[in-house]
Amino acid sequence: MLLAGCLPRWFVQVDPPVAEPKPSATRGRWLLLNKSFLKVGLPLRLTGALYPVSLEAEDGPTLLGGRDGLNDLLPTGYTGRMLGPEVAGATENCLLCHAGAVRGDVVMGLGNAFVDAQLPKDADLIDANRLAKLEPTPEELAVLDAWKQYQLGVLPYSRATTPGSIAALYFTGYFFAHRSAETLDWVEEPVYPMLETPPPETDVPAWWLLKKKKCLYYGCELTGDFTRSLMQFMSVPGNSGEDIRAAESDFADVLEYLRSLEPPKFPGRVSSRLAEAGRAVFNERCDGCHGRYGELPTYPNRVVPLKKVGTDPARSEFMHRLKFAEHYRATWYGQNSKMQATDGYLAPPLDGIWATAPYLHNGSVPTLEALLDPSLRPKYFTRGRDSTAYDLERVGWEHEVLDHGQAAEPDPARRARIYDTTLYGKGNQGHEFGARLSADERRAVLEYLKTL
Ligand code: HEC
Numbered sequence: 001m002l003l004a005g006c007l008p009r010w011f012v013q014v015d016p017p018v019a020e021p022k023p024s025a026t027r028g029r030w031l032l033l034n035k036s037f038l039k040v041g042l043p044l045r046l047t048g049a050l051y052p053v054s055l056e057a058e059d060g061p062t063l064l065g066g067r068d069g070l071n072d073l074l075p076t077g078y079t080g081r082m083l084g085p086e087v088a089g090a091t092e093n094c095l096l097c098h099a100g101a102v103r104g105d106v107v108m109g110l111g112n113a114f115v116d117a118q119l120p121k122d123a124d125l126i127d128a129n130r131l132a133k134l135e136p137t138p139e140e141l142a143v144l145d146a147w148k149q150y151q152l153g154v155l156p157y158s159r160a161t162t163p164g165s166i167a168a169l170y171f172t173g174y175f176f177a178h179r180s181a182e183t184l185d186w187v188e189e190p191v192y193p194m195l196e197t198p199p200p201e202t203d204v205p206a207w208w209l210l211k212k213k214k215c216l217y218y219g220c221e222l223t224g225d226f227t228r229s230l231m232q233f234m235s236v237p238g239n240s241g242e243d244i245r246a247a248e249s250d251f252a253d254v255l256e257y258l259r260s261l262e263p264p265k266f267p268g269r270v271s272s273r274l275a276e277a278g279r280a281v282f283n284e285r286c287d288g289c290h291g292r293y294g295e296l297p298t299y300p301n302r303v304v305p306l307k308k309v310g311t312d313p314a315r316s317e318f319m320h321r322l323k324f325a326e327h328y329r330a331t332w333y334g335q336n337s338k339m340q341a342t343d344g345y346l347a348p349p350l351d352g353i354w355a356t357a358p359y360l361h362n363g364s365v366p367t368l369e370a371l372l373d374p375s376l377r378p379k380y381f382t383r384g385r386d387s388t389a390y391d392l393e394r395v396g397w398e399h400e401v402l403d404h405g406q407a408a409e410p411d412p413a414r415r416a417r418i419y420d421t422t423l424y425g426k427g428n429q430g431h432e433f434g435a436r437l438s439a440d441e442r443r444a445v446l447e448y449l450k451t452l
């Protein structure tokens with residue numbers, strides 16, 4: 001493996017551009033691509049002995065560019081860092097989930113519909129035979145052990161049932177349960193109990209929508225200044241309270257960058273006549289919740305009660321059950337922003353909606369066509385790993401509809417790729433607003449949505 005040799009420190013861990021007096025989007029982008037914000041990670045030389053991580057750079061989709069030193073050789077979701085005086089390593093970064101491929105291109109800020117958190121049972125984390133053959137040094141073993149402890153701690157809360165689905169609320173809730181309200185340091189004894197329930201898994205929202213939003217998260221739970229909220233991922237073990245606080249100015253740059261992002265343009269052909277007709281329907285039936293687009297854009301930031309939108313309630317309810325929001329408010333994170341459970345879901349802005357399949361907060365609907373016509377929504381479906389398999393007519397992932405769910409699938413590899421809407425939190429019901437349109441109106445609205 002290319003990375004196995006002895007690597008110079010400057011190549012592994014690149015120095016950031018100096019901070020500017022005002023938040024800088026350019027620096028924010030650099031930080032996302034090149035700076036490690038975590039202290040637990042993998043010793044590069046030993047990755048061959050680990051499951052499920054591969055640090056070979058992806059081939060296939062074009063990459064983002066702008067990565068310096070070792071980072072240019074790593075997959076987008078990992079950043080190089082010295083994890084000990086002599087241990088060259090790599091840590092996870094935001095782009096593991098927040099850079100995704102569609103139609104062969106990796107797009108910054110697009111939720112990664114292929115990120116796979118179907119993590120192994122604890123025993124399979126490290127292959128002992130392969131590890132022994134690599135003759136690890138004591139320093140490498142210490143780094144590996146910290147990584148293993150991190151994984152073992154979080155696994156019960158982060159395991160997902162399909163690629164593209166992430167149990168973000170549950171595992172972040174776990175990290176925060178171990179953060180002292182006073183010092184923000186890691187504490188062994190959890191501050192509040194974790195729940196005995198499967199986690200509600202969600203899709204990853206697109207970052208380019210941030211510039212319109214007055215609140216964050218699917219339930220619109222976070223209001224106030226967003227900067228610290230962007231740093232929740234820093235609450236993983238390994239970072240001290242001081243490490244977290246010290247990164248705030250970096251994240252002001254990151255936020256500036258996220259607010260500068262634009263959605264990718266629809267790459268196919270659009271009938272402008274049909275799209276115009278669709279705009280008229282949209283502006284009559286949908287704009288009250290989703291706003292208007294084009295010359296004079298509006299966006300109401302509306303939270304729609306569960307009863308009205310009717311989509312799967314698990315993600316929203318979970319926020320009430322886990323004592324996460326309460327504790328968040330009591331920490332440094334809650335000093336200039338407020339986390340609070342709500343009783344519904346935010347009607348999101350629809351900019352770049354063509355690229356963000358699957359749809360709804362839980363990714364339960366593979367295409368926009370099926371989002372608009374509930375009778376077309378598959379109960380069970382499976383899709384491949386190829387980002388070019390994107391259907392520009394129905395707008396969304398090409399997929400195969402199945403006649404059975406995960407429980408009835410004997411082959412584990414196939415089972416792991418079945419989106420099963422009968423599982424907890426994964427229902428595809430609700431948002432019936434498109435069903436009230438005629439077939440012609442739906443076709444027109446679909447055409448219009450391509451242009452946003
Ligand atoms: C393991 C995957 C994962 C990683 C890593 C991750 N996120 Fe997220 N992020 C998510 C998911 C899933 C959500 C949606 C959570 C919800 O609302 O339930 C989310 C939500 C967000 C939002 C809110 C978006 C909105 O429109 O409401 C922001 C901003 C964000 N993440 C920024 C970051 C930053 C910055 C990092 C790195 C420090 C990061 N995320 C790391 C998965 C991830």
Ligand code: HEC
Nearest residue numbers: 285286289304309311345346347348359360361371433434
């Ligand atoms: C009463 C408010 C309301 C109306 C009216 C409404 N929507 Fe929505 N819409 C929502 C909410 C809330 C969500 C998020 C639901 C969820 O994720 O569980 C949503 C989600 C969506 C999504 C999926 C977004 C994503 O990122 O996955 C699309 C597309 C959409 N709506 C299009 C439309 C269209 C087109 C119309 C008009 C025919 C419409 N909506 C009417 C509230 C509304």
